Amino acid sequence: MIPTSWRPVCVALLATCLAAQGASARAGKSQKADKAQPPALTAEAVNAAALAQPGTGKTDGTRPDAKARRDKASDEKPDPLIVKAQVLLDRAHFYPGAIDGRRGDNYRHALSAFAVAQGLSATEALTPELWDKLLATSDKLAVTDYTLTEADTAGPYVQRIPPKMEEQAELKNLGYTNPREMLAERFHMSRDLVSALNPGKPLDKAGTTIAVAAVDPMGLDKPKAKDLPQEPKVDRVEVDKSSRDVRAYGADGKLLAYYPASIGSAEKPAPSGETKVKGVAFDPDYTYNPKYAFKGVKAQQKFTIQSGPNNPVGLVWIDLAIPSYGIHGTPEPEKVGKTESHGCIRLTNWNARDLAAHVTRGAKVSFKDD
Incomplete structure (x- = not known):
């Protein structure tokens, strides 16, 4: 029993202890929150980004709770380390989709495909061993400077791309809507990251110097027929409908490139089995046939949408030996691998151009279901 004269002192001490415990808990939570937040996004932070060594308590965020990460990926702030990893994957031809600094499906799947190609176990985590393999592919900076030219700012740009195909057919061209969209696509980035x-x-x-991903910029010129296909030549293409990706192989069976893809839909599923590449068209027009019966398109007559990066099939059409099916680009690169397509195989414009530049006429295309 506490003497009456000591009670005020004990009460005061108890209050002090509780306050200290509360402050300590708040500090602990604050430290955890600080660890969870990536550093400020700058070109310098991306270029200096390094994977923490095991046991430091730090992480790149690729913990086993994959579902929770996917649910929150779109809300994440870009992480300099992930930007750097995505640039390295892009250069190694294991494309992560639009470089955005986030841990989305495209990034994680590209990371796993790269790991397997390097003789490692399949993993969606950026382990020290995998990070070393990535770093060994290139010693160049991940982010570099680019100075806007008069041509970059002049365009011409389209004021607005209407959502309905019938309205798109009224436009003279399906170009970019602004410099940010153009720059993002040229340097394989999301517009938000730009x-x-x-x-x-x-x-x-013009004259503005900006930071961009140091990747091979996407060109808009049409390659000459005599220059296609380029080395290394793609002899076989595998379309995996379950993992939503496209893999390009050489005649020797070597994996040459990995691309995320949107493949088919419930309305018009992608085919199964095998087919061949009939040919390639750069900067194609798009002709809609009422037989396609796309949802939301009411036209009963054929109509044509002019060429351009915002054309429904983007900047490239790789024609397959199945009527009305092809591998093509897209006006919405940030949605590749995340949404459905109208039955075809949709890649980012820069990936579609890359595949089109290397694939041979008659190349085997196989569709893998599970």
Whole structure:
């Protein structure tokens, strides 16, 4: 029993202890929150990013709770380490889709495919061993400077791309809508990442120097027929409908490139079995046939949508020996691998151009169901 004279002192001490415990708990939570947040996104942070060694308590965020990560991936802030990893994957031809600094499905699947190609176990985590393999592929900076030219800012740009195909057919061309969209696609980036790396910089002013992913920029020129296919030549293409990816192989069976893809839909599922590549068209027009019966399209007559990166099939059409089916680009690169297509195989424009530049006429195309 506490003497009456000591009770005020004990009460005061108890209050002090509880306050200290509360402050300690809040500090602990704050430290955990700080560890969970990636560093500020700058070109310098991306280029200096390094995977923490095991036992440091730090992580790149690729923990086993994959479902929770997928649910929150779109809300994540871009992580400099992930931006760097995505750039390295892109250069190694294991494309992660639009480089965005987030741990989405496309990034994780590309990471796993790269691991297997390197003789490692399949993993969607950026392990020290896998990170070393990535670093060994290139010693160049992950982010570099680019100065906007007069041609970049002049366009011409389309004021708006209407959502309905019938309305798109009324446009003279399906070009980009602004410099940010063009720059994002040229450097394989999401539009949000372009803005995040260049806060406050005018993207419509020639002479502006911005930070971009240091990848092989996507060109808009049409390769000459005599220059196709380029080395290394793609002799076989595998379309995996369950994992939503496309893999390109050489005649010797070597995996040459990995691309995320949107493949078919419930309305028009992708085919099964095998077929062949009939030919390649760069910067194609798109002709809609009422027989396609796409949802939301009411036209009863054929109509044509002019060429351009915002054309329904993007900048490339790789024709398959199955009527009305092909491998093609897209006006929405950030949705590749995340949404359905109208039965065909949809890649980002830069991936479609890459595959088209290397695939041989008559190349075998196989559709893998499970």
